[in-house]
Amino acid sequence: MEVKKFILYKGEKIPYVNTPLSKEAIWSLKDNYDRFIINDVRRGTAQFYKGEQINKNYVLDFDFKHVFYTITSIYAIYKIFRTKRQVKKTIKKYNPINVKENFSDSLEGWHIREEPTVHNVKNGKAKA
DSSP states (O other), rough: OOOOOEEETTTTTEEEEEEEHHHHHHHHHHHHHHHHEETTTTTTTTEEESSSOOOOOOOOOOHHHHHHHHHHHHHHHHHHHHHHHHHHHHHHHTTTTTTHHHHHHTTOOOOOOOOOOOOEEEEEEEEE
């Protein structure tokens, strides 16, 4: 790996490299230099290393956008399941077998009769 920037620290030139770095680049830095500085571009920080093992840090990002998307998704899922449950309850109340009986009970003295369908109508007379 070719290092383009150096920092003078206490009379010693220390390599200054930017992220992202591959594992091979880090190994070559460890092999060639005792001390080096890695500038984490994403965080905006620089860390000084001298011969110790480099541990990878994981960044958890809790922005307003991520929290908003999470809460909105949870709310949408809640509303979908709640609506599904209400539809099932409404369907259970509606029983198509008892509709005709309930309807004829609500007529209060009126009667329901079925007539044959009319296919041809001529001069006011219907033929079945």
